Amino acid sequence: ETLLNLIEAEKNDQQVVGKVEDDGYVTTESFFASGSLLAHTIYKPVSTTIGKPLLIAHGFLGSRILWDSVARAITKATNRVVITFDTRHHGDSPCLPELAYELMVDDVLNLTHHLKIKKFSVLGHSTGGNTLMAFALKHSEMIEKMVVVDVSPFGLKPIIQPYVEAAKKITSILENSSSSSFLETKEMVDTALEKFNLEPAMKAYMLANLVNMDGKLVWYGKPSLDVIIRNYDKLVEFPKELLDYKFGGPTLFIKGENSGFISKSSFATTQNIFTNAQLSVVPNAGHFPHAQNFEGFMLTLLPFISA
Template structure:
């Protein structure tokens, strides 16, 4: 699949993948800082953003999407960074195609299985009557019945777009994501390891990377460094962008 992406900056290539319900736009503020030193590829994964939608959706396929993008761009090797679902994609990619990854950055996700925990978000998104709403405010009001956190609603509403007739649409493939949500939480299941430098970057206030995860991280990524960003939860790049930029730059330059 030919993924949509935004390319900016100059220098060695750094490819960034967003998480579930997100898009390339989530990383614009980070890119504005890193583009001074790197060629940034901000990618919409399939069924998200402006990339094509498909009934096929799992990490094996998303890994091949990323490989196709790199080959199309003539990239033999690149730095890879992924957040949450994107982190799982780049971990799987690094294990399957280690020679194509110079260094790996995984933001607030571990290699293990995660049970489904997005029910309220999915219920909220499905509840929005796209045929009837006249404004983003109305969509927000409908979402608020399921999702009380204003910040999460604003994040989700970034995926609310317009069709050719001017009506509202979800740019995420809500039907497929809802049907196959179990795919997002699947654990890494490979026999090999990735031996190049790897940074696991967790939010100090998040529970996504726990003490129990260190054994799996060591198994798959023996040359890793684990740090936690202070005063940040799961969306650490939105909550502490400067700390994330400084951490990423220090790791890539080391």
């Protein structure tokens, strides 16, 4: 009832847009002009809802829109409510100054309180996976099932470090290119990013956030370059105080076949914390298996969340 009411609600500084889709479900987008509540989209079947809601958290430098196709496919296949959200300082969510996992866990908790959901499943990719692993360890009674995509509590530094180094390089170029034109500066950035071996999709995202403003190249994305650089140490380390906790709920780790971010040794250690965890591999995919092999990803995901 609460989720349906959101479609009609418009209170305080909340902006709500509801749309009935042709294939039998409703999407509801919620944005907040102030405060700390996360922007989110709800995908709800028009027919009877089956099962607990599923919350999806995107990865570093991402946004909830990147999970739109997955959310629609899950809702259509399982008749369950799916909620995607933008983490702090990403997408349409508030630009809160700190990017610490402990704070992002509280953000998710606040969102579930707002939506009045007490039991749900979660799916998180990259840093979103770390946030939801931390959430499951702190609030295990709220989690039905968990899916973690291409990350472990011990493998985030190699994922994030190249992008932080790239952010530092972009900052340096922008600060020292006052006499260069927009096109000259963009060419310098493009050439510089080649050295960091970034995922093609992420490199394209970083370049897309560089825009022409009065003939000069400026970063217009979220998070801002200074936030990326300043919060590096907090993002590459899983909260150490949680490593003594246990989560025994059904947990599926999904890795891309060509990704090295979940090793056999790190997964064995991960199973000491997530004691009911299994690992599946999506073929012909790297760090973004949901985008690089959508069909293979869904074939791996759906049986687990539907069981």
